[in-house]
Amino acid sequence: MDINALLSVLTPEIYEKFKKAIELGKWESGEKLSEEQRATCFQSLIAYEHEYLEKEQRTAYVPPKPTPCGSAKNEANEEGAADKPLVWKK
Numbered sequence: 376m377d378i379n380a381l382l383s384v385l386t387p388e389i390y391e392k393f394k395k396a397i398e399l400g401k402w403e404s405g406e407k408l409s410e411e412q413r414a415t416c417f418q419s420l421i422a423y424e425h426e427y428l429e430k431e432q433r434t435a436y437v438p439p440k441p442t443p444c445g446s447a448k449n450e451a452n453e454e455g456a457a458d459k460p461l462v463w464k465k
Contacts, residue, residue, distance in 0.1 A: 381419060382426055390423045394434075 393416040424433040
């Protein structure tokens with residue numbers, strides 16, 4: 376099934392059912408999701424969210440940090456730690 380065909384049949388209700396099935400690892404009936412079903416649900420969620428949701432609302436969205444990890448400013452605050460070589464202890 377191509378992406379347009381998938382999106383034409385994927386309703387908000389189906390999206391929520393897939394999302395819940397992934398979270399619980401089983402369908403509403405209690406039947407366990409197979410790996411193939413889980414992968415299909417994930418792909419459907421990603422396609423649906425990409426098409427209909429803002430990026431801040433998508434699953435696994437992580438907002439950008441104001442400063443990157445390990446920036447020169449952060450490392451310099453550790454009393455010159457950025458200037459010291461790494462020493463391995465035995």
